Amino acid sequence: MQNSLFPDSGPGAPPVVEAAVPDPALRSLAGVLPAQLRFGTSSWNYPGWAGLVWKRGYPDALLSRHGLPAYAQHPLFCTVGLDRSFYRPLSAAQFAAYAAQVPADFRFVVKAPNRVTDALLRDESGRGRQPNPDFLAAGPAVRDFVEPALAGLGDKLGALVFQISPLPPAWLARIPELVGRLHAMLAAIPALRGAAPDGVVAVEVRDPQWLVPAFTQALRDGGATYCMGLHAKMPRITEQLPILRALWPGPLVCRWNLNPLHGAFGYEQARRQYAPYDRLQDPDPDTRAALARVIAGTVGAGQNAFVTLSNKSEGSAPLSVRALAEAVRDQLR
Template sequence: MPTEPPPPGTGALFEAPAAVPPAVRPAAPDPALTSLAAALPERLWLGTSSWHYPGWAGLVWDKLYDEGQLSQEGLDAYARHPLFNAVGLDRGFYRPLSLAQYADHAGQVPADFRFVVKAPSRVTDALRRGSGGQGLKSNPDFLYAELAWRDFLAPAGEGLGEKLGALVFQISPLPGAWLGHMAPVIERLHGLLRGLRARAPATPLAVEVRDPHWLTPDFVAALKDTGATYCLGLHGKMPPIAEQLPVLRALWPGPLVCRWNLNLRHGAYGYEDARDQYSPFDKLVDPDPDTRAALARVIAGTVGAGQPAFVTLSNKAEGSAPRSVAALAEAVLAAAARR
């Protein structure tokens, strides 16, 4: 009995090409990390400040890949790590990303994944800087709302959609002469936040600073008036976590956005030293259990009150961001159990 020809598109000449396996593969799941992730509270998004480190082979990747390949093709594998449901997207600080680039990132991660995105330095640095980081002249675009909307908030919001966790305005260290006269600088920030809030009422905005001179009642009032939050920046240029918590308490209730960037033992200018000492970022070199425990208590209190928490950690916090995330997750469970 003759058979009917296959419908169009199903015959041998029309077969779809085989799916191409991802070029970067995740490490085999660690059952202990999978169990740890399942026990974490809801509304907690944990991750690292980027994903392009070859030294994470065996921790995040199945084998050694080069940095360029990981940067271009590693996000899908990164998002398969049991504990990683967030990541910092910092590279836009140096050059704004396009809507298409944001959308491409969003397309590589699960629906419950979130990005913590850093604003371009053109908006957040008071100075135009040379290739070595030295300040050359004043930046006329500093805290300019229209530029922030066009080059940052609009493309990030549309491209990432529901996968946007928080937009972080990390304000670079101010010129020394400004630090004794913070009122006009805070008013300038207030204007930026007002302008953005008028166009995007629900977008999560967070402000991270690198000068303790910002931490004043006027700064808190500017954040509160615009529905923005304070990004807890754990870095040598800022006081320890306990001295920053009054700002969060003044804004309560609200979300937690935290970026643990650098171990305090390296001081304000220790990025290069930390990088050299910690590379290839596969082990905890300088564990900081005190900061970890304090942060865990803040996280447990935030999510326990029904607020979201977005926390990213750098390799330069303790030596290995994946291992720091695991240690912090365990501390969060311990802190939640004591509540």
């Protein structure tokens, strides 16, 4: 029965997920964007993208396991967020299996495990139980994340993102101490450029209290950049730009995660409201226009840009990518 549903699969072969036939206008749009610009989404296992990314509807589990090659055929998708690594470290072999499924010019944006980016150890419900001894610790960061990602992805590595989870309220007064811990961790990370010429380490935060000069200095000293996180927990783009200016020249790493309409704790609300993610429900033209200017300025100066968008940003990540790509094209004219 399974093979009858997937006619391109031979006996014993894994099922094939077929890519949607792209609109010729998408190919034309992709053709005028700079090679340094890589758009993508924060994951790829969404059945509701039928007709946008997939030729037809496929189950979530099938897309998760076998959808990446079809995803990478989308004209505008030259990167993707690997969020799976946030929940459990991946091995070099697992990273290599992902790399084998995409074209040579594709780059991955990979999240560090929460065992090094969350201040607390949590139970199955997500409730913090006790302080995490590996929070921003150099050894686990290098051993369990940087080294296997570099070994497995090689030159398909784009950005290694340390997304620091929201701090417990009592910890917000300890920012100077935590910046020192971050500084030491970044200093221990080996250079990426030999094996991954486009590779960059980026740090994203979910508390605006991190955005102090010492934080920027830690990034600069560690050869890292700031991951601009567009999330309701953080200030809007214009208030985050001073950090990028202080680190200029350098690449842009941006993750557009959540529409501010839903508030700082509205992720689950957006997930439910926007499903099945097949249309733009809450367009955010102001954020899109501001981000397009930042992207155009970055790639116009010859720097790389890795930009991933979530379904929770406007309702449908593929359609958000298209709208943002059009805005960047117009900025570059």
